[in-house]
Amino acid sequence: MFIEREALKRLTYQKYGDSPTIKSYTKWKLFEENSPLKLPTEAKGGEVPIKGHIVLSGSDVEFSLPGGVELSEGTLGLSQPEESRILGFHFYALRKTYRLRITRDLVEPLVIVSHLSANAFISHHISIEAENVRAPIIIYDLTKEGTKSLVVELKAKNAELEVLTVGRHSSLSHYLLRASLGGGTRVKAFTVISAGEMSHHREDYSLEGAKSELILRGMPIAIGSSVDYLTNVLQYGERSKSETRVHGFSYENGWTVHRGVAKVLESARNSSSGVISQVTIMDEGSLGVSVPMLEVDTGEIESAFHSSAVRQFDEDALFYLRSRGLDSDEAMSLFVHGIGEALSSHLERLRSKARSNVRELIEGLL
Template identity: 30%
Template sequence: MAIVDKDSAINYIQKLGNVSDREKLFSIYEEMPYQLIHDSPTIKHYTDWDLFDNLDLKIDYGSKKNLDSPLKDYKLISIANNIVEGTEVLDSPKNSGIDPKEHKLVALNLALAKKIIIDRPGKYFIYHYTDQELYSPINIEINVNDDITDIVYYSESFGKSMPSSTIYLKVGKDATVNFSTIVKGNSSYSFVYAKAEVDGSINSSIFASGSSQAHIEYKSILGSYSNASFNVKALGVKDNNIDIVSDVTHIGEKSVSTGSMKAVAANTSLTVIRGDAKVGETAHDSSTSIIGRAIMLGKESKAIVAPMLEVKTGRVITAKHSAAVSRVDEDLVFYLQNRGFDRKTAEGLIIRGFLNDENDISIVKEMVEKIISDLGY
């Protein structure tokens, strides 16, 4: 068993260009393990890769779907059941900033994906959708040299399906990028691998909920005088499994990063939020902060918070990290019940207060509200 049925993958490759390059990438995928080192807790995988490998999905063009952007002033680019609309599509298996050997599933994605490029400032809503039992890959490159660019990557899938994306961002020194990754599963599966090389400024947010298994990795590499912030949120309901990794590496002097990670685990879900903040030997006078918090509801829910810190220079302004995990505070529930709320409503208020941030984009606020309301809180 595998994520994609091999015969289906080989047949699909024949429909694309660069067949020999794609076949080599598919071989890399087959040969690579998910995990290279098994005994270090700092690189331990919390994703159950067997859940992916048991899918045995087909890959082909599915039925067309007319999608709308919930953010009306954003240009819509849609990938619906492997049909791309709203932009030029390149038949290329290469990504200029991400090597296929960085991850097993990156190699698979590049072997089977078409490519889109964004190289002009503006507002873009990338809607990645599948409602059929398909593997749906996309290869995205974003190159912004100046001005302000807002990009939302929104993945929505249903049942036994798996959208998969490889996203590379190059942010010039005169550019500011606001980059949001939203994964909305409906008992489905998802993989996102994103990397940003930053000489200017980037504000990133990640939100995931509803997936039977979601694995999201976001890596930012900071040059001199660059600035990066990231806001990570995982909301696990029912039997969700969500694993979000957000790493930042400082290689340039006087670079600054701040990271906030939050997770809620309810019912029998597992939510994992983790990341590594690294300050390299050449990143003199830099600052980094990575803070993780999680709450759990129900005896069978699990949450893991693992922010890590690695500093390789003695010339650092700030370097801090912290983590906390707890069950929902019974004293706080009791306090709210004494104010006239029933237990479910009280727990809902606590979740909302914990997850919601003032700077969240509207689509995330609406999703959080709907998910919590659907749970009866």
């Protein structure tokens, strides 16, 4: 799974160039300038603000696994270093991989924390297997300094999973969640990203089994920062269902991009699929890009839909706040930062309430 330096040099960041329909919105030059070829690939663990069952900080790792979760080493093989230069960097810097197997229902969330607070290029890699279980999972992706790459592989069969991903970045971050959903699996996922200097966040879901289902909600937020958020859903299984809804925000010269793909293959008869993407631009100088794409290869389809919107901040809401004595900058700052406060309060309620689960958080944010 690892890659040699010479093989790494031959890889490109993407297979398609900047064409009228396919464009790179990730500032790859920043990753090139802060790659594992130029930065140290080991770092001491820092002070992690969140407790977890698996805490990876720098090159350090701590485990305090709950009952019903087994630990081993290795990957599920859902990602390969030859796919792209950024994944090549990930595997080049990777020192160890960890594999978790959920063997029974979990009442409280399994919490995974990936953290970096040093000027280095650090890779973390976690694989999760779940079969015939119900489980909530929270993934914290925290990058304060340096460049961190986190890859999460997920394989589920006849399982019901709730996955919350929280990205909080100050510097450079690469994230890949790649999931294979077998028959009878239902996944409800919510992702919120507070972008850093450049956050490249990608989620790939393959609905391979009959009646597999995915509900995906995303909220990328860039305040004086940049995020390129990619969601890819491939449906192979009959009567599978997927629905992706993303609402991003950009503010203070922020750069928020969502590119969402949903593809229903010929084998996925009687399925439904949809992608709704919108980005709200809060002020002049900020960038918002929404690129949803839908492809259906079968004529036997229940429903298929997609929509895109890039809009300015609601002037009526701005007028209301200004009528309460705030100027324009104060009103928009209150609105954007209020989103973060609302998310934080939900997270605190989730962490402190006994026998809580991720469904409560996700449904409260829809």
